[in-house]
Amino acid sequence: xxxxxxxxxxxxxxxxxxxxxxxxxxxxxxxxxxxxxxxxxxxxxxxxxxxxxxxxxxxxxxxxxxxxxxxxxxxxxxxxxxxxxxxxxxxxxxxxxxxxxxxxxxxxxxxxxxxxxxxxxxxxxxxxxxxxxxxxxxxxxxxxxxxxxxxxxxxxxxxxxxxxxxxxxxxxxxxxxxxxxxxxxxxxxxxxxxxxxxxxxxxxxxxxxxxxxxxxxxxxxxxxxxxxxxxxxxxxxxxxxxxxxxxxxxxxxx
Amino acid sequence: xxxxxxxxxxxxxxxxxxxxxxxxxxxxxxxxxxxxxxxxxxxxxxxxxxxxxxxxxxxxxxxxxxxxxxxxxxxxxxxxxxxxxxxxxxxxxxxxxxxxxxxxxxxxxxxxxxxxxxxxxxxxxxxxxxxxxxxxxxxxxxxxxxxxxxxxxxxxxxxxxxxxxxxxxxxxxxxxxxxxxxxxxxxxxxxxxxxxxxxxxxxxxxxxxxxxxxxxxxxxxxxxxxxxxxxxxxxxxxxxxxxxxxxxxxxxxxxxxxxxxxxxxxxxxxxxxxxxxxxxxxxxxxxxxxxxxxxxxxxxxxxxxxxxxxxxxxxxxxxxxxxxxxxxxxxxxxxxxxxxxxxxxxxxxxxxxxxxxxxxxxxxxxxxxxxxxxxxxxxxxxxxxxxxxxxxxxxxxxxxxxxxxxxxxxxxxxxxxxxxxxxxxxxxxxxxxxxxxxxxxxxxxxxxxxxxxxxxxxxxxxxxxxxxxxxxxxxxxxx
Ligand SMILES: Nc1ncnc2c1ncn2[C@@H]1O[C@H](COP(=O)(O)OP(=O)(O)OP(=O)(O)O)[C@@H](O)[C@H]1O
Ligand SMILES: [Mg+2]
Numbered sequence: 001x002x003x004x005x006x007x008x009x010x011x012x013x014x015x016x017x018x019x020x021x022x023x024x025x026x027x028x029x030x031x032x033x034x035x036x037x038x039x040x041x042x043x044x045x046x047x048x049x050x051x052x053x054x055x056x057x058x059x060x061x062x063x064x065x066x067x068x069x070x071x072x073x074x075x076x077x078x079x080x081x082x083x084x085x086x087x088x089x090x091x092x093x094x095x096x097x098x099x100x101x102x103x104x105x106x107x108x109x110x111x112x113x114x115x116x117x118x119x120x121x122x123x124x125x126x127x128x129x130x131x132x133x134x135x136x137x138x139x140x141x142x143x144x145x146x147x148x149x150x151x152x153x154x155x156x157x158x159x160x161x162x163x164x165x166x167x168x169x170x171x172x173x174x175x176x177x178x179x180x181x182x183x184x185x186x187x188x189x190x191x192x193x194x195x196x197x198x199x200x201x202x203x204x205x206x207x208x209x210x211x212x213x214x215x216x217x218x219x220x221x222x223x224x225x226x227x228x229x230x231x232x233x234x235x236x237x238x239x240x241x242x243x244x245x246x247x248x249x250x251x252x253x254x
Numbered sequence: 255x256x257x258x259x260x261x262x263x264x265x266x267x268x269x270x271x272x273x274x275x276x277x278x279x280x281x282x283x284x285x286x287x288x289x290x291x292x293x294x295x296x297x298x299x300x301x302x303x304x305x306x307x308x309x310x311x312x313x314x315x316x317x318x319x320x321x322x323x324x325x326x327x328x329x330x331x332x333x334x335x336x337x338x339x340x341x342x343x344x345x346x347x348x349x350x351x352x353x354x355x356x357x358x359x360x361x362x363x364x365x366x367x368x369x370x371x372x373x374x375x376x377x378x379x380x381x382x383x384x385x386x387x388x389x390x391x392x393x394x395x396x397x398x399x400x401x402x403x404x405x406x407x408x409x410x411x412x413x414x415x416x417x418x419x420x421x422x423x424x425x426x427x428x429x430x431x432x433x434x435x436x437x438x439x440x441x442x443x444x445x446x447x448x449x450x451x452x453x454x455x456x457x458x459x460x461x462x463x464x465x466x467x468x469x470x471x472x473x474x475x476x477x478x479x480x481x482x483x484x485x486x487x488x489x490x491x492x493x494x495x496x497x498x499x500x501x502x503x504x505x506x507x508x509x510x511x512x513x514x515x516x517x518x519x520x521x522x523x524x525x526x527x528x529x530x531x532x533x534x535x536x537x538x539x540x541x542x543x544x545x546x547x548x549x550x551x552x553x554x555x556x557x558x559x560x561x562x563x564x565x566x567x568x569x570x571x572x573x574x575x576x577x578x579x580x581x582x583x584x585x586x587x588x589x590x591x592x593x594x595x596x597x598x599x600x601x602x603x604x605x606x607x608x609x610x611x612x613x614x615x616x617x618x619x620x621x622x623x624x625x626x627x628x629x630x631x632x633x634x635x636x637x638x639x640x641x642x643x644x645x646x647x648x649x650x651x652x653x654x655x656x657x658x659x660x661x662x663x664x665x666x667x668x669x670x671x672x673x674x675x676x677x678x679x680x681x682x683x684x685x686x687x688x689x690x691x692x693x694x695x696x697x698x699x700x701x702x703x704x705x706x707x708x709x710x711x712x713x714x715x716x717x718x719x720x721x722x723x724x725x726x727x728x729x730x731x732x733x
Pocket of ligand 2: 040
């Protein structure tokens with residue numbers, strides 16, 4: 001589904017990604033962990049087409065297509081989704097109107113029928129149940145004044161509306177209370193299908209108990225230093241990142 | 255990102271065309287003779303000629319204002335044509351069918367086909383075209399309830415006492431440079447009179463259209479609402495594309511007596527010049543409402559998207575106790591446009607209230623300033639004002655400024671001012687695009703969200719038009 005080969009990228013001339021290789025197949029769940037500032041969010045933003053980041057080398061194929069030849073909105077309509085670490089606030093734009101426009105753009109691209117406001121109302125009520133969101137959030141301005149956890153819930157609501165093929169969730173768990181973490185984790189699980197894939201960026205193994213990855217990668221200094229099964233997450237929790245860095249340094253020296 | 259935004263925000267003016275109607279014009283230039291010519295041509299009474307000449311003599315002693323944050327070549331007033339009228343094929347129009355087909359085509363291109371005006375539920379249109387009203391609709395219907403809605407020239411003929419009583423009572427002919435010029439040379443405009451206790455049964459609407467190259471436009475509008483009367487008045491306009499700057503200096507006066515209410519809405523889309531700022535309308539307007547009576551209410555709503563230079567401060571003088579003044583404004587500038595706009599709220603009566611909501615949007619290399627005065631005079635016990643001034647920047651090279659002036663001379667007054675500046679940045683845009691929404695629709699949605707508090711004050715059809723207009727001004731083919 002997604003094939004990243006030797007990807008390098010920089011921001012304001014500073015290299016942040018220094019050669020990423022990653023293969024994600026349909027049905028798989030991958031987790032990326034790593035120290036602050038190691039480039040995890042950057043990887044996600046580069047994949048979804050953030051204009052501030054410059055791709056300086058490498059190649060990314062998404063369902064066989066060159067990802068970098070697609071505009072950001074085109075990537076989204078092709079099923080690529082990112083739940084942001086810090087979702088932005090947009091005053092005056094109603095959450096419901098935004099969700100409906102996003103839904104209809106995707107529907108149009110998929111050749112499905114667009115939903116009018118009444119039909120969408122029914123549709124969205126099913127979706128807010130999935131993420132246990134209160135109805136009043138639909139009428140509020142997009143993310144405006146939402147608490148950190150509410151913003152994350154709204155991201156997963158958007159994911160539920162768009163049903164992406166590949167969802168990158170950047171620190172979904174930060175800012176969530178224990179119940180919210182469970183509810184949203186289960187919602188994400190319910191959205192997962194054999195023809196879809198997930199890339200979970202996190203600092204904590206807890207979320208990975210609900211959303212269970214087959215692969216855990218350690219990203220540090222713009223490179224993936226280690227990849228293993230899900231037991232790696234708990235090992236990292238116990239031991240920190242230093243040993244991975246040392247191991248990688250030793251490997252590099254060899 | 256800036257490339258995307260530049261493309262998105264660089265769409266050419268869509269209404270560029272010039273109607274070819276033979277004009278009946280005076281030679282360029284201004285003198286007492288020209289003023290006498292205009293007055294004679296219009297068959298005006300002596301007092302009006304005197305009003306004009308007095309204004310002209312005062313104007314000669316005045317200098318153009320320099321304080322606004324706009325830069326432009328000063329107009330050469332001797333190059334302006336002060337009178338031009340389309341030659342009617344027949345002296346009178348009994349029905350809309352008799353209107354010059356050329357003129358009607360112009361309106362069709364503007365999306366304001368006259369023959370559909372009648373069908374347009376609840377909207378009467380007084381068409382001002384190159385300074386002379388060509389036709390007025392719905393007048394009979396309005397006359398039945400005692401409402402007068404006609405061209406200014408007609409009002410001078412049919413209701414001279416009303417005109418004489420109120421003309422210059424809100425904006426004195428010596429008020430400012432451009433108001434004085436207008437008072438001297440105004441050719442036509444609209445007149446509205448709503449008698450005591452009458453709620454105007456429909457929105458009254460005027461579509462202005464600047465048409466003749468080099469012809470200065472000096473409209474005069476006077477709206478009077480007697481005790482307990484109410485009216486909603488709509489003004490909208492667009493202009494053809496051409497290459498020389500065109501001066502527009504209108505004066506609008508509103509008078510509201512006890513318990514009367516006047517709502518004045520404008521959607522303005524004059525030609526703003528090309529991408530390099532060449533051509534475009536200079537818009538120097540004096541708009542002022544007098545809340546003369548107790549509990550009277552005047553509300554200005556404006557959506558300003560056009561003109562090369564905008565200099566405009568619709569104001570309220572809150573004379574009557576418990577009177578209310580409101581100003582809701584969206585001013586959008588793009589390319590090399592410059593706008594210096596805002597309002598003045600002058601609290602004179604007790605317990606007077608005013609609200610100011612201003613939304614400035616600047617794209618391209620444009621400059622957009624809000625300038626507002628809230629003045630509370632010593633006797634305005636319990637006066638209250640709330641001002642909210644928000645600016646939004648699109649792209650890297652536009653600018654926004656806010657100049658709030660507050661003068662409070664009564665201790666019981668409460669004046670609150672809030673201001674914010676935001677940017678449609680790449681983060682916001684990416685968020686929309688990441689959800690599958692193309693950049694131009696994203697910009698349009700963000701802008702409409704930003705302007706929501708103003709748009710909800712507009713009459714329904716106008717709100718739809720304004721939304722479209724803003725999108726038109728900011729959208730284009732992306733990449
Ligand atoms: N706009 C920017 N300008 C300069 N440096 C930036 C910018 N954005 C990100 N960086 C730098 O890029 C590096 C990677 O940042 P990134 O957000 O990808 O880290 P992260 O792994 O997601 O960290 P965290 O775990 O704290 O979220 C950091 O050193 C950061 O300071
Ligand atoms: Mg991060």
